[in-house]
Amino acid sequence: MNKQIIFKKRPIGFPDESTWSLETTSIPEPKEGEVLIQHHYISLDPAMRGWMNDNKSYIAPVGIGDVMRAGSIGKVIKSNNHPSYKVGDCLTGWGGVQQYVTTDGKGWHKVDDTIAPMPLFISTLGMPGMTAYFGILEVGKLKEGDIVLVSGAAGAVGSVVGQIAKIKGCRVVGIAGGKEKCDYLVNELGFDAAIDYKSEEIYSALKKNCPEGVDVYFDNVGGEILDAALSKLRMHARIVICGAISQYNNKVRIKGPSNYLNLLVKRASMQGMVVMDYAKDYGKAAMEMGGWIVEGKLKSREAIFDGIENFYDTFGRLFSGEKKGKLILKVIEE
Amino acid sequence: MNKQIIFKKRPIGFPDESTWSLETTSIPEPKEGEVLIQHHYISLDPAMRGWMNDNKSYIAPVGIGDVMRAGSIGKVIKSNNHPSYKVGDCLTGWGGVQQYVTTDGKGWHKVDDTIAPMPLFISTLGMPGMTAYFGILEVGKLKEGDIVLVSGAAGAVGSVVGQIAKIKGCRVVGIAGGKEKCDYLVNELGFDAAIDYKSEEIYSALKKNCPEGVDVYFDNVGGEILDAALSKLRMHARIVICGAISQYNNKVRIKGPSNYLNLLVKRASMQGMVVMDYAKDYGKAAMEMGGWIVEGKLKSREAIFDGIENFYDTFGRLFSGEKKGKLILKVIEE
Incomplete structure (x- = not known):
C-alpha cells in the first residue's frame, strides 16, 4: 500500500x-x-x-x-x-x-x-545546496575578502552559504539558535564567528562580531534579524532574500524591515531569488560542490x-x- | 547684512x-x-x-x-x-x-x-534632475517598453523621472496628491496615467492603471505606497529607493515594507541611491537633459x-x- x-x-x-x-x-x-x-x-x-x-x-x-x-x-x-x-x-x-x-x-x-x-x-547536492550556491555567488555577487553574514546558518541552506563563502576567501559570521549550533558553525564548519540569537541581543552581537559591517547578508529568516543586518551594511552591500522563516507562520501581516532606508544610505541592494531559475546550471554546481565535499572543504x-x-x-x-x-x-x- | x-x-x-x-x-x-x-x-x-x-x-x-x-x-x-x-x-x-x-x-x-x-x-539641471536621471537610468536600469511607476510624481525628482521614461519609450504611471497634480502629469507632462493617492485607494488604483504590473518602481515616498507597489511587481522588477517622504517626520519607527517578500516571488531587487555618487557624470547628464528641454520633451x-x-x-x-x-x-x- x-x-x-x-x-x-x-x-x-x-x-x-x-x-x-x-x-x-x-x-x-x-x-x-x-x-x-x-x-x-x-x-x-x-x-x-x-x-x-x-x-x-x-x-x-x-x-x-x-x-x-x-x-x-x-x-x-x-x-x-x-x-x-x-x-x-x-x-x-x-x-x-x-x-x-x-x-x-x-x-x-x-x-x-x-x-x-x-x-x-x-x-547539499539538491535544492538547499543549489539555493546556497546560486544565492551567494550569483545574487550575492560574492567577492574574495567580503564580510558575509548569514542567518539560519546551521540550516540546510545557511550552512552551505557560509562554507562556500569561506572557500571563496571571505570572513563569515553565522546566526543560529543555541550554543550547540553556534559551536558547530565555528568548530566544525570553519565559520569565523557565530551569534546565538536566542541568548544574545542581536544588535550588540553584530556590533561585536561585524565591527566593520557587512558586505553580503544572506537572509533566511526575515523579521528583527533582517532589520539588525540592515543596520550594519557597508557601502554597496548586497542582501540576498532567500526566505523569512520567522514570518511564515504569522497570523498578522508580515513585519517589513524598518531599516530599509539604509539601502539608500549605503547604496545597497536587496534582491530576491528562487532556486528553480538556475535549473540549467544545477549540473555544473553539483560538480563543483561535489568536488569540495570530496576535498573535505564542504560538509x-x-x-x-x-x-x-x-x-x-x-x-x-x-x-x-x-x-x-x-x-x-x-x-x-x- | x-x-x-x-x-x-x-x-x-x-x-x-x-x-x-x-x-x-x-x-x-x-x-x-x-x-x-x-x-x-x-x-x-x-x-x-x-x-x-x-x-x-x-x-x-x-x-x-x-x-x-x-x-x-x-x-x-x-x-x-x-x-x-x-x-x-x-x-x-x-x-x-x-x-x-x-x-x-x-x-x-x-x-x-x-x-x-x-x-x-x-x-531639473541641478540635484533633483540629476537624481532622476541617474536613478531611473542607472539604478532602475530602464529599458524601452518597461512599465514605470513613480511616486511623488509631480515633485522635482518624480516629474523628471516620468518624463525621461516617456522619452525612452516606456509606459509611465505617476502617483501624486490631488486632481490638479494628476491632471498636470497626464495633460502637460505626457504621463500615460496618474493616481491620486488622496482620493483613490492605492491597491485598486494600481490594479486599474498597471494591470500588467510594474517593471520599475521609483520610490520617493515609502510607507503604504511602497507596499502597494511591491504587490504589483513583474518578474525581475527593479525598485529604486530615492527617498521616503511619508516617513521623514515620523515620531515612531519607520514603517518597513511588509510586502518585501515579493522581491523573492518576482526575483526583483530594491536598491538605494544617493545622487552625489554620480557627480563625475553630472556634466554629461546636464547636456542630455538640456537638449531635451530645448526640444520641448522635458518640462x-x-x-x-x-x-x-x-x-x-x-x-x-x-x-x-x-x-x-x-x-x-x-x-x-x-
Missing part, C-alpha cells in the same frame, strides 16, 4: 494536526511511458509552509485534497516502457510526501547513488527522521529549530 | 518654529583665494529633514548652531584672488539657507545663466517663494504638498 500525507485544510499560523491526514491507497500502476518510484527519503523545507497559503507566489499553492508537495528521492521499481529510466535507477524530483509515485519523468533527474548516500542528493549534515507517520512532528522541527542540518524524512519501510 | 537660518534644535516629528531661528550677521569677507557669493535662490528639498536627525547617514547631520544646509545658486560679488572665479560668475553649490556665503570654490560649480534662468540650475516647473523670512512656512510645503514643482526660496532682496 502507499501511505500519503494529504493536505486537508489551509492553516492560519502554525499548522495543526487537522492540516494534513495520513491516508493509505493502493500503489499506483505506471501508465505507458511512465515509471513507478518507491520513495526512500522526503525533503522537508521551510518553503513548504508558503506553498500552503492561497496566495499568488512563485509556484501554485498545494490544492486541498492533494498529496503534500515536497522534494523526494527514490528508486524505480517498475517501468512501463519509459524511454530513459529503468528499474534500479535512483531519481530525485517533486514526488510529494508519499511512499510511491508514478511519473513520466518530467522534472525528475537521475543521480548516481553509488558515489554518495541518497540523502545528500536532496541536501553536509542531515537530520533524518524515520517514518511517514511522523511527518507532522518532524515538520514542526523546521520551525522549532530542533534538528541539526537538513531535515529529511525516511519513508521507506524496511 | 547677511540673513541666515540657523539650526537651533533637533526636531522630533515635524519641525516647529523653535527648530530654526532667523539671525542677522555682517556680510563675510572672502579670505585670500576665496570668493563672496550673493545667493539668489535656495533649493528646498525633502532630504533636508533627514539631515536634521542625529543619525549616521550618507552625510553628517547639520550641527546645532550652524546655518541650515541647502543647495543654492548665486553670483560672485567679490573675489580675493580666486584662481578660477571672478565677479559676475554664477555658481551653484551647498551654500546653506543664507543670503551671502564665502567659499574657496570646493564643491561649487559654474553655470551659464545666460542660457537658462537660475532656478533651472537647482531644479521643468519651479514653485518659487519669496523671502528668507518665509523659510519656515515654505519648508512646510515640501511635506504638505502645497506647491507645484521644485520648491525654491528666493533670498535676494531687490
